[in-house]
Amino acid sequence: MFDYNVVLIGFMGAGKSTIAELLRTGWGMERIEMDALIEEREGMRISKIFETKGEPYFRDLETELLIELQARSNAVISCGGGVPMRERNVAEMKKNGRVVLLTAHPETILERVKDNHDRPLIENNKTVEGISALMEARRERYMAAADLVIETDRKTGEEICRELVEKL
Ligand code: S3P
Secondary structure, X not given: OOOOEEEEEEOXXXXXXXXXXXXXXXXXXXXXXXXXXXXXXXXXXXXXXXHHHOHHHHHHHHHHHHHHXXXXXXXXEEOOOOHHHOHHHHHHHHHHEEEEEEEOOHHHHXXXXXXXXXXXXXXXXXXXXXXXXXXXXXXXXXXXXXXXXXXXXXXXXXXXXXXXXXXX
């Protein structure tokens, strides 16, 4: 039982949802998927929200949800990949959460996301180069937000969870 939240951040396909699910089943944490919750509340897929209401609208929903979630504890919050890009969001995460950054090389990310078509920011350029460019643009922010960084390439989900629980 954690008296704080574990906030998972990282690029699309870094493994946030997979690790959140393992922390739920193995460590009894409450799992919260920000993207899924937003989709449920809005009644549409992320790609549809981007298309019909625009990215700024989606980003505001993320901030509102993050504020709401900091009232909890013992939850693992799986953030959308863009959440740490707003400074306000990082401040909110840190109010009641330990922030864990999951990383993976662009090649690994591509392999993990190639069959999913609900990620509007990479859908038009799903290449190692496209992923590297966006990842590079985000790296500094991600690193600054993180209390702990875990590389996920060539590790099993169980290994990543054990590392997270030991080092946090
Ligand atoms: C985004 C990541 C997605 C989703 C949206 C925007 C981003 O979440 O929130 O498509 O800006 O990196 P995942 O990281 O869960 O794929």
